[in-house]
Amino acid sequence: MSVAVLSLSTFVVVTSEMLPVGVLTPMADGLRISPGTAGYSLAITGVVTAVTAPAVPRLLGAVDRRVVLAVAMVVLAAGNALSAVAQGFGLLVVSRIVLGIGMGAVWGLSAAVATRLVAPRNAALAVSAAVSGVAAASVVGVPLGTLVSNAFGWRAAFASLSVAAVVLAAGLVLALPRLPRPVTPAGADDGAAREPLLRTASVTVGLALIVFLVTAHFAAYTYVRPVLEERTELTPGAVALVLLVYGLFGLAGNFAAGALAARRARVTVLGLAAGIAAAIALLALFGTVAGLTGISVALWGLAYGGLSVAGQIWMTQSAPHRVEHVTGLYVGVFTAAIALGAFLGGTVVESAGITPLLWSAAALAVVSLTIGLLGSGPPPSPRRPADATTPPDHPHETTTTTPTRTPS
Template sequence: MKPSPEVPRPLSSPLRPLLVLSLCAFAIGMAEFVIMGILPDIASDLQVTISDAGLLISGYSLGVAVTAPLIMILTGRLPRKTLLLLLMLLFVLSNALAVSAQDFSVLMTARILMSLTHGSFFGVATVMAAEMVTADKRAWAISVLVSGSSIANIAGVPFGTWVGHALGWRYTFAAIAVIGAAAVAGLFRLLPGHLSTRTDPLKREIGVLGKPEVLLALLVSALCFGGVFMTFTYVAPLLEQLAMFDGRSVSWILVLFGIGVTLGNVAGGRLADWSLRPALIGITAGLAVCLFAFTVTLESKIFAVADIFLLGVFSFGILPCLTVLVMSKAKEAPNLATTMNVSALHISNAVGAWLGGMVIDSRFGLRAVPLFSGGVTLLGLTLIVFMILLETRRRKIHRKQQQAIPVEN
């Protein structure tokens, strides 16, 4: 029998490797969201309709959701550092392909190739980030990783949009490719090679996904973020048509949302390390309240802006909590489960946007979207409470069984 592999020890100085992973997340996050700002430029240049160009967004999300688990299964025997380097190299090459795209089909191919890197990167990088630190700092390490995506929304997306308008949309993808290349160099030099080199058997990885508590945790992630995406997809028309902001003001409000996202991400990581259960309940409840209240706060510009900021705080404050929740339920083989969590979030993105559209087209209309979004998140909160009660009951039963076992002399 082979000896079990040694569990990697936390790093004495994990900040630099974590910042490199965060830079990768920044590049990937910028590539995912900047497309929204340059969509009209792409449609005009490639002579397609806006709705056809929108497929570049939905195709990316579906690519992340579908391919991420498959890539994790197919690359299960690769060392994790090698896999991250290969994924980021593919990311750089796919952005270079987007720069050279002369027709829509080539650009769509480039976007799908970019999506191959997204879910797998975050699945692997999350596990590696958690292994760099002690157990009481896991959520903090994950929040440092995710902060790259948060900062991409504050700085990267506005910068990429400005570059696209000033120089052309191809230069936006060129800038992302340069950032990705810098991230590859940082990974090669600073990321330790001994972390997450253990290869859990495929049977164990898939078996963990069959555990009811893992499936329940993934469903919680999808529901909590489904509510966020259901409203955020339509945040521009909500602010413009109901709160009467102009387009320029909406851009600055979204920057404020990004600042809230960054602050919430850091705070959520700290709170999850302090106590995961209260953090999950408190932040999800705050998120539901913000969504429900948005229907009312739209009547006042000041309150609407404050609500958008708090929505950013709570929506990404819960992300480290949800990630740690899934990892704790799948601790025997966390790689595939963590990647499935990324897929669940992207599926909730697509479904949330679709449900929001259904509400708009119904007799309830645009104003009711935050109301229904809050209901979805409230359902996620209900599942969190149910999961905690179930786990508490299971522990009590186990404790009684242990006490009932006679002690041998």
């Protein structure tokens, strides 16, 4: 139940971030601004999240993570409520800043908290489940928000997300156990716990790979609809179907990559990078052929759907003694790359067109693959000793115990 509530929270968080994509035109009309100006709201949230996610774990100290997540969802609700009542671009900017703060806290902590809610053998599955809300938001969240907007207006869509965030804030308080500061694993090097994470080679390599790969993805994916409409000449209904296929394959990729990355994180991430590069290149080559376009989009969804969880596991395996900090750093870099990709994509489209954009994105994906091939990956996960047990009262804190004789 705890993991399920956490997953729903990430679902609402990412749906809140991406909702402007589905309601861009009516929102721009309602605020009396251009669609391009309204689209900057996505970049604003991405930048704020990129700053918030790494900062939150450093500022928490011993504060109960359950309370932090609940408060962050209330902040997210406030951001959505401000979007719902905004009458101009100024208040929209404020609302997206508030939303970015809540989003950074929830997304930055969700994967680290998920591993503390289950037995160690189920940690990878818990991370996959928590992060599945990210993939589900593209499949269900944004289309559902668009339907609400079409039926009741774009303001109602933001208001609905605000209500959902408040409900989930209560759910987090009720479902999660108390989660104080994580316990440093027995035998962990205290010096390593103080050393800057960027001095860890596998962390630096993983983050560099993520920057190029996520930038490549969002540079191209932001304009996938024009590709499908202009090059493939699909009808709006067919475009919706193709994007649904993308989302469904993304969900499958999320859980498949989580299981694979738990054993071989580096190999899994490199495979996903190769898949994204191949999918975008295929779309650039055969984007005028409907059948091959569908295959390309399905491959793209499968590969990108697994990237968030596989990259997360790469990070936690690289710094197992500092899971919260490395997760916050990872989410910050990830969301900054989203904003960078959307900005670069728009720049290339305006100056050169759709096809050069696709080839540029494919090239960036190849660069990320090269970084991963030449750099070092995370060390393999240590096997738990046979006598390692998890205390029944606190399944999220793992210790190794040795049987002792109790004196009479």
